[in-house]
Amino acid sequence: MVNVQVNSIVGRLSYDCDLLFKVIDIKEIDGKKTAVLYGEDFRLIADAPMDDLTIINSDERSKISREYRNLEAQSFELFQQEMELLRQRQEYEATNSYSHDFNIFQIPGRVLHIDGDPSYLQKCLDLYEKIGLTVYGVHCHEREMPNRISHLLEQYRPDILVITGHDAYSKAKGKKSDINAYRHSKYFVKTVREARKKVPHLDQLVIFAGACQSHFESLIYAGANFASSPLRVNIHALDPVYIVAKICYTPFMEQVNVWDVLRNTLTGEKGIGGVETKGVLRTGMPYKPVED
Template sequence: MKQGDLVIRKSYGGDVLFKIQEFRSTHAILRGVDYRLLADSPVADLEVASGQELIPYYLSNHPEMNKAMQRLKSQIAEVNREVPNPGAISQGSVPSYFELPGKVLHLDGDPMYLRKSLSLYGELKVPAEGYYVPEAGMAEALYRLLPQTNPDIVVITGHDGILKHRRNDVGNLSSYKNSHNFVNAVKVARQYEKNRDTLTVVAGACQSHFEALLQAGANFASSPARVLIHALDPLCIAAKVAYTSVKETVNIRDVISLTSSGLEGLGGIESRGSHRIGLPKSPYYA
């Protein structure tokens, strides 16, 4: 067994697929493959995942997220079809419009998830800048990055989880591995921009303290039922906000339905979209 191996925890019945991040004496630090979960485990409790054990994950999680991506792409395409083309209405006397979807600043505590997210933002044509930042450094990073990037949407995510010995005290922020770091980062974002309609904040990971994140100023957060969320769930919300008109409120049920974990995994408050149209469309506009 070595760093980078895909493993399951025998005592948990192999419920989640992990990658070994590092070894610490008789324990291993684990990162979820599909879920934003950071865990540690005795090496003796780990078993290298076999091909048979990998099948459920690739049959259930990946196709499910692929379907969510297709729904998201369809909704974005529908937005583009619904926007009236002033050029067509006036038979060419007025130049056609251009679009400005909301810009995303994505901070991720996992470099693998960050690369996947940035690739999908590109496919969805959502302007995005992404940075790998360990959860403990996210608040400090935002002090520098927010003025530099001037985003419409901030995603603050990575790994989290309820500490094993604190499962009976889920109301306490100290019972979580990284929720306090996410809360601190959200507070920095709100110091930068207090208006929740001007800057949309999406925060949290697996089992994060949902109520604390919303109280700190997040528009959308995980996890109301303290469940695991898919690695790409925060991206789904950010992309939907980016393509919802500034004249409209994001439909909470609609945006959460795009995620893998649903209302148990993510929730939020009424928030305006960030998509704008403009005139004229310059021949030099890409």
């Protein structure tokens, strides 16, 4: 048996090592040592017997990671192109077809991102910053989210709320329609419901909720605008960022087309779905820097 320890980066032999995982815990289940795994690039949590694991060496890790980094770069490039076209259109409309020489300013809304994984949260915050958004990030275990959400909403008063972390469906625990067959979906659902008690209107608080394989239907009916995962597939760690960014840079008088939101994510419509939602961007003028 390979020397798998907590924090080892591993692959599952039964899945041909298709995903990278970090070992976060090793425990004994039914007399067998079992590792608790967190996905390195996907928001998936899994249990695996120790004899199904192999340590991924640095060369293999680099090869697998490079593929995902290329996908991330392509997605970010497409998003930048779309945002530039959107910015030019808004500037054109705000200046009455450029007939007035006004400098405009934009307020893209406040975002609160609650994440069950601190490393994923930091990855998301780094991308938010790269995109040009200021986001309040809070690490909170999925089980604690329903109890903390009310206070966090009062503290940060966001326009957009992200509720995510790790999740997984277990066939052994029930059918896909049974929310108890999911690792953390019921906590995401409870958190969405508590948030909707505070802000019932879908356009006053836009909510993204869920992680890999989450119970999509329950999250939407609980009050989420966007959620994962319609086909119970894995979603990429950064997918929530692109959802949020599209909403943040869409004017508040316009609806966000669901397909327009999904096409720049790494997972697409198999992993994320939602309902028509208004943007939150507000444009103002004139913009004049304050001189010292």
